[in-house]
Every structure is written in structure tokens, then in C-alpha cells.
Amino acid sequence: MSKKISGGSVVEMQGDEMTRIIWELIKEKLIFPYVELDLHSYDLGIENRDATHDQVTKDAAEAIKKYNVGVKCATITPDEKRVEEFKLKQMWKSPNGTIRNILGGTVFREAIICKNIPRLVSGWVKPIIIGRHAYGDQYRATDFVVPGPGKVEITYTPSDGTQKVTYLVHNFELYLSTKNTILKKYDGRFKDIFQEIYDKQYKPQFEAQKIWYEHRLIDDMVAQAMKSEGGFIWACKNYDGDVQSDSVAQGYGSLGMMTSVLICPDGKTVEAEAAHGTVTRHYRMYQKGQETSTNPIASIFAWSRGLAHRAKLDNNKELGFFAKALEEVCIETIEAGFMTKDLAICIKGLPNVQRSDYLNTFEFMDKLGENLKIKLAQAKL
Numbered sequence: 001m002s003k004k005i006s007g008g009s010v011v012e013m014q015g016d017e018m019t020r021i022i023w024e025l026i027k028e029k030l031i032f033p034y035v036e037l038d039l040h041s042y043d044l045g046i047e048n049r050d051a052t053h054d055q056v057t058k059d060a061a062e063a064i065k066k067y068n069v070g071v072k073c074a075t076i077t078p079d080e081k082r083v084e085e086f087k088l089k090q091m092w093k094s095p096n097g098t099i100r101n102i103l104g105g106t107v108f109r110e111a112i113i114c115k116n117i118p119r120l121v122s123g124w125v126k127p128i129i130i131g132r133h134a135y136g137d138q139y140r141a142t143d144f145v146v147p148g149p150g151k152v153e154i155t156y157t158p159s160d161g162t163q164k165v166t167y168l169v170h171n172f173e174l175y176l177s178t179k180n181t182i183l184k185k186y187d188g189r190f191k192d193i194f195q196e197i198y199d200k201q202y203k204p205q206f207e208a209q210k211i212w213y214e215h216r217l218i219d220d221m222v223a224q225a226m227k228s229e230g231g232f233i234w235a236c237k238n239y240d241g242d243v244q245s246d247s248v249a250q251g252y253g254s255l256g257m258m259t260s261v262l263i264c265p266d267g268k269t270v271e272a273e274a275a276h277g278t279v280t281r282h283y284r285m286y287q288k289g290q291e292t293s294t295n296p297i298a299s300i301f302a303w304s305r306g307l308a309h310r311a312k313l314d315n316n317k318e319l320g321f322f323a324k325a326l327e328e329v330c331i332e333t334i335e336a337g338f339m340t341k342d343l344a345i346c347i348k349g350l351p352n353v354q355r356s357d358y359l360n361t362f363e364f365m366d367k368l369g370e371n372l373k374i375k376l377a378q379a380k381l
Contacts, residue, residue, distance in 0.1 A: 009069065108262075111258055130241055191215050304323045
């Protein structure tokens with residue numbers, strides 16, 4: 001490339017442990033050599049969240065609101081052990097939950113499919129996209145232990161105001177799963193809203209495409225998904241989407257091979273993230289100077305999806321091409337036989353994997369960098 005692509009404004013959120021190491025490698029080897037960004041960086045590492053009383057997380061969310069594009073590294077959500085390990089002031093809430101509660105919207109998660117990675121659910125030949133309602137449920141509940149016998153009282157204080165709801169429609173069948181037979185009011189409200197909007201706004205469009213919307217009970221939907229061939233959007237409540245997105249990703253081959261994009265109600269604000277943990281076990285090995293083979297694909301796709309949205313907002317064709325090329329390089333490299341250990345295990349099984357079957361963390365990142373350079377040179381960007 002003769003010059004860097006102008007990339008516009010992006011909010012990046014740094015994370016924790018092994019994914020933080022990978023995040024820096026992605027910027028160094030895959031992003032910064034080719035794209036000039038107006039980057040607004042927020043350190044969401046656990047130590048900085050503690051030092052700022054978690055204000056940095058809220059500031060990052062407000063910045064995403066302002067600039068419309070955010071990319072987030074995986075972060076630690078502390079439990080009792082983490083509070084003790086980092087000597088935290090308190091057990092801070094999930095940064096993902098905090099950001100989603102500020103931004104609102106729906107998280108869409110989709111498996112990243114490579115031809116040579118076998119699927120645990122062999123019948124899934126088409127993608128399954130999870131649409132997760134990114135607000136409420138357990139994630140905003142008040143959790144406490146009662147000291148003894150007594151009574152529970154609930155006070156409801158009504159307020160005026162309405163909230164705009166935006167739906168993203170794909171050319172796939174759409175299913176909503178709830179447990180409205182048990183949670184008749186809460187889950188029933190989801191069911192009623194979906195049916196009302198479908199009937200009023202989308203039914204003719206769906207029928208013209210020969211697709212449909214259907215509500216199913218969550219347990220029935222899980223069984224239906226397992227025996228299906230895929231090719232549908234599965235709308236879930238917050239907790240259900242949290243659980244089922246991991247189940248679907250593993251069914252397609254690997255938890256490390258899944259995109260996660262929060263689409264906000266304004267239709268123009270997006271936050272892309274790596275939908276997995278901070279890979280603590282590998283980080284402990286890295287700290288000891290031992291070799292690791294950590295899969296960076298979900299983190300790379302956080303960047304590619306964020307940049308693709310920036311390109312869409314700005315009508316930046318060069319940036320859009322770059323984002324697409326970056327994703328293609330990831331898939332093509334894996335399909336050519338260059339991969340991390342977790343993917344080699346998917347193909348051969350743990351007992352049969354030899355060191356020659358996979359690359360370590362840094363070797364794989366170097367390979368992706370080499371292949372991206374070649375691809376962009378061929379495109380004459």
C-alpha cells in the first residue's frame with residue numbers, strides 16, 4: 001500500500017490478561033500498518049477500573065455514544081478470588097453489562113465458520129445468529145441474602161416516557177424463545193411485542209422472502225435448533241442469549257470463533273467485542289515465559305466488524321474493503337492449515353495433536369500479518 005487508509009473515529013477498550021497481549025499484537029501487526037485512525041482509547045483493565053471506581057467503563061460507553069463505533073477487548077469480571085488477587089476496592093460489575101446498560105440495544109452473535117474445522121453439530125450447514133436482548137434479567141437484578149424470616153415487598157413507581165425500538169432484519173427465519181408459560185407477564189410481554197411488530201411492520205416482507213417469524217418455548221427451541229440445519233436468527237432474552245450463544249459457537253467448532261456485535265436502538269451506534277474470556281490459563285503460562293497458542297480470531301473480528309461499521313457510516317469504500325479482507329485472511333489462513341492449538345484439537349482430537357500441527361500465539365499473528373500484506377498488495381490498495 002502506498003499510503004494508509006483514513007479510518008475515522010473509533011473507541012477502543014483495552015482489556016485483561018492474555019487477550020490484552022493479543023489486542024496489542026492485532027493493532028501492531030494488522031491494523032496500524034494499514035489504517036490511520038482517530039483512536040479514543042480507554043483502559044478497561046481491572047486495575048484501572050478499580051483505580052477509577054469503574055468510571056472509565058462509563059466514560060468509554062459515553063464515548064461510543066459520541067463516535068458511534070467501539071471495539072472492546074475481553075475483560076475480567078471479578079469474583080471473590082479476583083477481588084483478593086487484585087486487592088480490589090469492591091467486586092465491580094461486568095464492564096460488558098455496564099456498557100450495554102448505557103447503550104441499550106441487541107447483541108448479535110454469529111459463528112465464524114471455516115471449512116476444515118469440524119462441527120460438533122454436524123447438521124448445522126447454515127449459520128445460526130443469536131440476537132440477545134442486551135438489557136435487564138439477572139444483569140440488572142439486585143442480589144442479596146436475607147438475614148432471616150420476614151416478608152418481601154415490591155414497590156412500583158410509574159413514570160412517563162416511551163422508548164424507541166429498532167429491529168435488524170436478515171433474510172433468515174426469525175424465532176423468539178421465552179418461557180412465557182412460567183413468567184407469564186415478563187416473558188409474555190416479549191412475546192406480545194414481537195408478535196405485534198411482526199404483524200404490523202414485517203409480515204408481508206417476510207412472506208415475500210418465503211421466511212417467517214415464530215415464537216417457541218426456550219426448551220422446545222433448544223431441541224429444534226439442535227436438529228435443524230441452521231439458517232435462522234434466534235432472538236433471546238439477556239440470560240438465554242448469554243448461554244445459548246456459547247452453545248451455538250461450540251456446536252460450530254470453537255468458542256474462540258464467534259463474532260459479537262451490539263447494535264444500538266439509534267441504528268448507527270455499534271460496539272464489537274470478543275465474546276470470550278481473558279484466557280487466564282494462557283496468561284499464567286505467558287508470565288512464566290512458557291509458550292502459548294491462543295486463538296485471536298474473535299478479537300480480530302471485533303476490530304473488523306467495528307471498522308466495517310465505521311466504513312458504512314462514512315461511506316468509506318477503502319476501509320470497508322480492508323475490513324472484509326482482514327476477515328477473509330483469517331479464514332483463508334486457517335483453511336490453509338495454519339492455526340492455533342485449540343483449532344488443531346478440533347480437527348485431530350487432543351490425544352493426536354503434535355507440535356507441528358499448530359502455531360504459537362506470536363507465530364500465528366505473524367502468519368496473519370504476512371497473508372494480509374500479500375492480499376492487500378494484490379488488491380493494489
